Amino acid sequence: MMTDTISVSVEGAVKSFGGTPAVDGVSLKIRKGEFLTLLGPSGCGKTTLLNLIAGFLEPERGEIFIDGEAVTHVPPYRRSIGMVFQSYALFPHMTVAENVAFGLKMHKVPASEIGPRVAEALEMVRLPQMGPRTPRQLSGGQQQRVALARALVIKPSVILLDEPFSAIDKNLRADMQVELKRIQKRIGITTLFVTHDQSEALSLSDRIAVMSHGKIEQLSGPAELYRNPASSFVASFIGDINRMPCTVIGIEAGEVVLKANEHVLRLPKEHGAVDVLAAGSAALLFARPEELALVPAQGVEANLGEGVVDTHVYQGTHVDVYVRFGDGRAVRVRHPGFEALERFPAGTAVGVHANLAQAFVFPEK
Amino acid sequence: MDRLLRVLYGVLIGATLIYVTLPSLVVVVTAFSDKALLMFPPTGFSLKWFERAWTYDDFRKGMVNGLIITAWASCIALAVGTMAAFVIERFEFTGKRTLEAVLLSPLVIPHFTLGIAMLILASEISLSRTFSLVVACHVILVLPFVMRSVYVSLKNIDPALERAAASLGASPFRVFMKIDLPLLAPGLAGGWLFAAILSFNEFTATLFVTGQRTQTLPVAMYTYVREYADPTMAALSSMLIAVTVLFLVAANRWLGLERILSIEARH
Ligand SMILES: Nc1ncnc2c1ncn2[C@@H]1O[C@H](COP(=O)(O)OP(=O)(O)OP(=O)(O)O)[C@@H](O)[C@H]1O
Ligand SMILES: [Mg+2]
Numbered sequence: 001m002m003t004d005t006i007s008v009s010v011e012g013a014v015k016s017f018g019g020t021p022a023v024d025g026v027s028l029k030i031r032k033g034e035f036l037t038l039l040g041p042s043g044c045g046k047t048t049l050l051n052l053i054a055g056f057l058e059p060e061r062g063e064i065f066i067d068g069e070a071v072t073h074v075p076p077y078r079r080s081i082g083m084v085f086q087s088y089a090l091f092p093h094m095t096v097a098e099n100v101a102f103g104l105k106m107h108k109v110p111a112s113e114i115g116p117r118v119a120e121a122l123e124m125v126r127l128p129q130m131g132p133r134t135p136r137q138l139s140g141g142q143q144q145r146v147a148l149a150r151a152l153v154i155k156p157s158v159i160l161l162d163e164p165f166s167a168i169d170k171n172l173r174a175d176m177q178v179e180l181k182r183i184q185k186r187i188g189i190t191t192l193f194v195t196h197d198q199s200e201a202l203s204l205s206d207r208i209a210v211m212s213h214g215k216i217e218q219l220s221g222p223a224e225l226y227r228n229p230a231s232s233f234v235a236s237f238i239g240d241i242n243r244m245p246c247t248v249i250g251i252e253a254g255e256v257v258l259k260a261n262e263h264v265l266r267l268p269k270e271h272g273a274v275d276v277l278a279a280g281s282a283a284l285l286f287a288r289p290e291e292l293a294l295v296p297a298q299g300v301e302a303n304l305g306e307g308v309v310d311t312h313v314y315q316g317t318h319v320d321v322y323v324r325f326g327d328g329r330a331v332r333v334r335h336p337g338f339e340a341l342e343r344f345p346a347g348t349a350v351g352v353h354a355n356l357a358q359a360f361v362f363p364e365k
Numbered sequence: 366m367d368r369l370l371r372v373l374y375g376v377l378i379g380a381t382l383i384y385v386t387l388p389s390l391v392v393v394v395t396a397f398s399d400k401a402l403l404m405f406p407p408t409g410f411s412l413k414w415f416e417r418a419w420t421y422d423d424f425r426k427g428m429v430n431g432l433i434i435t436a437w438a439s440c441i442a443l444a445v446g447t448m449a450a451f452v453i454e455r456f457e458f459t460g461k462r463t464l465e466a467v468l469l470s471p472l473v474i475p476h477f478t479l480g481i482a483m484l485i486l487a488s489e490i491s492l493s494r495t496f497s498l499v500v501a502c503h504v505i506l507v508l509p510f511v512m513r514s515v516y517v518s519l520k521n522i523d524p525a526l527e528r529a530a531a532s533l534g535a536s537p538f539r540v541f542m543k544i545d546l547p548l549l550a551p552g553l554a555g556g557w558l559f560a561a562i563l564s565f566n567e568f569t570a571t572l573f574v575t576g577q578r579t580q581t582l583p584v585a586m587y588t589y590v591r592e593y594a595d596p597t598m599a600a601l602s603s604m605l606i607a608v609t610v611l612f613l614v615a616a617n618r619w620l621g622l623e624r625i626l627s628i629e630a631r632h
Contacts, residue, residue, distance in 0.1 A: 056528060076531040083532040089525035093547045102543075103533030147529075154533060 006068070007032045007190035008158050013052055013062035022048040023059070024214030030158065033188040035181070039201040040211030041237070046194045049211070050160050053192065055079050067157050077106075082151030082159040086167050088143040090135035096122070096146050097131035103154040121149040124183060141172045145179070152183070158190040165200070177204055198238055202226070210234050231273065232362035235286045242287050242331045244304070245364065250279040256361055260285050261305040261325060265356055272360040287359040289320060289334035294344055295351040302351025304331070309348045312341055323352055389606055396599035403594055414600035424601060427585030431565050434496065434581060438503035439560040445504070446511030446560075447553060451545065454519045455527075472509045479505065480573030487574065494576030502574045506567060507560035514559060518552025519545070558616065562609075 008030040015023040022045045030036045038046040051057040053064060055076035064072045071079050090099050100118045109117070122128050125145035135143055144164055151159055164180075165173045181204055184191050195201050201208050202222040209219045210233070218230040229235035236243065246260035255266045256277065265285070277283055295301040307323040310330055319340040321333045331352060344350060391405050396414055398407030418424060446468075452458075453465050471479065483502045487493040522545060530540045568583040575584050582605075590598055 054528075054532060056531075075536075076528070077534050077536050079532075081532050083529060085525040085529065087523055087525050089523060089529040091526060091530070091544060102530070102535075106530075106534035106539065150529075150533070160532075 005032055006030070007034070007066070008053060008192065009065040009068075010049070010053065011063045011065070013049070013059040013064065015048055015052055015057055015059050021214045023052060025062070026214070026216055027062075028209060028216065028219070030190055030192060032190055035184055035191045035193065035204060035206045037193045037195060037201040037205040037208045038211055039195060039198060039208050039237075042196060044211045045214040046196075046211055047162055048214075050162055050192065050194055053158075054081055054083060054160055080157040082154065082156040084144070084147050084151050084159065084161040084164045086163045088135070088140070088147050088167075090143055090146055090150075092135055094134075095131065096127070096133050096135065096138070099135065099146060100131075100150045100153050103150060107154055117153055121153040122146075124152070124187075125149045125179070139172075140168050141176055144168060144176065148180070148183070152187065152189065156189075158192060160192045160194075162194045163196070164193075166195070166197070173200075180204070202238075210237060212237075227358070228271070229286075229360060232284055232286065232365070235360055235362065240289050240332065240334075242289065242292065244285045244287075244329070244331070246283050246285045246361065248277045248279055248281050248283050248361075251277070258283065258285060258361060261327075263303055263305055265303060265354075265359075267356050267359055267361055271358075273362050276363055277361065282364045283361050284364050285359060285361050287331075287354045289332040290318075291355040291358040292331060292333040293353045293355075294321060294323070294333055294335070294340070295353045297349045297351045299351050301353045303356070304352040304354050306349060306351050307331075309344045309346050309350060311346060312344075314338060314341060323350060392599045393603045393606065395596050396603040398596045398599075401595040403596060403599065407596075414596040415604070417595075417597045418601040418604065421589075421597065423580070423585040423589065424582065427580055427582035430496075430575075430579055431581040431583075434499050434503060434579075435561050435564040437496075437500045438507060438564045439557055441500070442504045442507045442511045442560045442564075443553060443557045446508050446556065447515050447549070449508075450512040450515035450519060451541065454516060468512060469509045471506050476506065476567070476569035477573065480570035483570070484573045493574075494579060496579055498574050499571065499579055499581070502570055503564045503567060506570060507563050510559045510563060511556040514552050514556030515549065518549045522548050554616075 006029050008028075010026055010028040013023055013026045014021060024045070026045075026049055028036075028049075038049060040046055048057065052059050053066075055071065055074060058073060062072075063070055066079055066081070090096075091102065094102065097118050100121050101114050104114045104117060118131065119128065122131060125148055127142060127145055127149070130138065130142065130146070135146065138146065147164075161180075165176050168176055177200060193201075193204065202225075205222055207219060207221055208225055210217045210225065212233050218225060218234045220228075220230075225234065225238055229238060232243075235241055244260050246258045246265075249257040249259055249264070251257070251269065254269045256269055256272070258265045258267065272286075292304070297306045305325060307325040307330075310322040310324045312322070313320040317336065319335045319338055321335060321340050321344055322330045323333055324330045333352060395403060395405050395407060397410050397412070398404065398414070399409030399411035400407065449464070449468055453461055479502065483498060484493065487495075487498045492498050526544055526548075527540050530544045531537075535543060565581075566583060567581075568587065571581055572584055572587065575581060580588070586598060586601065
């Protein structure tokens with residue numbers, strides 16, 4: 001029943017190199033037609049997990065299923081996968097059309113069918129005239145579109161992309177992302193995308209698995225990830241955020257009571273890893289710059305305390321104002337527009353207000 | 366200052382060129398001498414030493430033997446060396462480093478050691494003085510050069526190409542045939558060329574393992590100079606130089622010499 005909607009399933013996969021786990025007990029289910037992204041810093045095990053699914057590595061423990069079939073010990077060429085690499089990996093001794101036809105030939109598709117299917121695939125990536133060219137005659141973006149066509153033409157169960165756009169010119173990258181998303185939605189292919197670029201992950205994905213040290217820290221939709229991070233790692237990794245040390249006073253009436261900067265704060269209980277917070281323990285309070293506001297000093301609204309405006313960073317759509325507290329720590333407060341530049345010149349004494357409904361607390365590690 | 370440096374540089378290049386080509390030039394000029402003496406410069410002109418070299422029976426046989434042995438040895442070394450280099454470079458298995466060290470050891474073992482060893486072994490199994498013995502000896506000698514050449518070419522192949530092919534349904538054998546082999550071709554041509562030249566010119570080990578019937582051109586030449594000191598050797602050498610130059614020019618034209626001989630990694 002459930003297997004009808006699951007395309008790829010990883011169960012408790014472990015893979016280590018020289019005793020150090022690169023993938024450390026990962027379980028993951030990718031739904032049919034879903035665009036799922038593995039996001040995490042360099043070395044967290046994204047490529048290793050991708051290679052376990054592709055079959056280039058075998059896990060020491062755990063199982064891998066594609067379309068409900070156990071493929072843990074099946075070699076890559078017998079798995080129904082398509083792959084796209086950062087280096088494009090087009091075969092240099094073949095034309096574009098031969099590259100796209102390669103998988104069809106390997107799958108013994110009748111010769112009469114190959115021509116039309118290659119043409120259709122090149123049409124899909126908007127390179128219908130490029131068949132006779134060699135890969136070297138194409139730009140990076142074009143090469144990657146050919147690689148995508150080559151991977152998709154064999155109609156795999158899942159397509160795996162390892163940082164496919166990180167070698168592509170920055171101006172072109174956004175176009176490529178839109179293009180990939182368009183094709184992915186049109187043919188409804190299950191997609192596993194690897195990146196360490198969070199904005200790429202947030203803009204493309206149905207769900208994102210944030211990885212750290214070989215483990216999945218959180219698996220959820222982009223908005224949920226941003227608004228409700230499950231750990232201090234995720235909170236710090238996704239988007240800009242302020243971290244402030246605080247002390248847990250206790251948990252009462254569905255609220256977490258904290259003391260930060262000599263101010264007592266009350267947070268909704270579901271925000272953060274509240275279950276593991278003991279009264280009196282040190283913790284970290286996280287609040288995004290846009291959830292902070294500058295208010296008159298000494299006012300009742302200044303729930304994070306008072307400070308002095310240090311510097312501004314003008315970002316076009318908004319201004320980031322850095323406020324320094326008495327103890328030397330600074331927070332970033334985001335103001336839309338540019339009025340903040342004039343209203344709060346450097347040296348102004350201000351109060352800082354935090355929208356506690358959108359703040360999180362996690363234990364200090 | 367700049368000009369002085371440039372002049373010095375030019376002189377250095379010129380001197381190096383002369384230093385490298387002078388022996389060949391001396392040999393070629395001496396070959397046209399009319400006296401039965403190896404002397405430079407010659408006092409007259411004749412083609413008789415070329416005629417003698419061309420018609421001398423041992424040289425003819427040595428040439429044919431050498432070509433047969435070279436053809437077998439270089440082709441066997443190419444096949445074995447390519448497989449070995451591919452397996453060692455692309456797969457993990459126990460004893461891999463040992464295997465590599467053993468296969469590359471002829472680079473550092475003196476050739477005469479190998480020659481003696483082959484001779485002793487061959488007489489044990491009564492194979493001495495046969496063509497197979499010479500071929501086997503040459504295969505061992507040229508194998509490291511083939512392997513080096515294949516290594517360099519393999520390192521220049523993006524492993525993502527092999528993975529891409531596998532993800533498209535190509536078995537390891539097909540990946541090798543359809544992806545690696547075509548991309549290795551220039552490296553293989555280079556390895557084969559090295560192997561062939563080395564095998565054809567090899568003397569030290571060959572001296573031990575050849576007999577009257579199987580002797581190669583260098584061995585025949587050695588035997589000749591022990592008896593005669595006339596310019597026949599110079600004439601023969603001139604012909605060999607000419608053939609080699611023609612061969613290299615042709616290789617350069619059709620395959621691109623810098624590609625074939627590239628020991629450095631390409632980008
Ligand atoms: N073949 C290998 N041999 C030894 N160690 C490896 C191997 N492949 C990966 N590792 C190690 O495993 C860990 C995870 O590597 P992996 O390539 O999966 O990270 P990643 O998340 O893809 O990083 P990046 O963003 O830099 O590509 C790293 O510490 C890496 O050094
Ligand atoms: Mg990686």
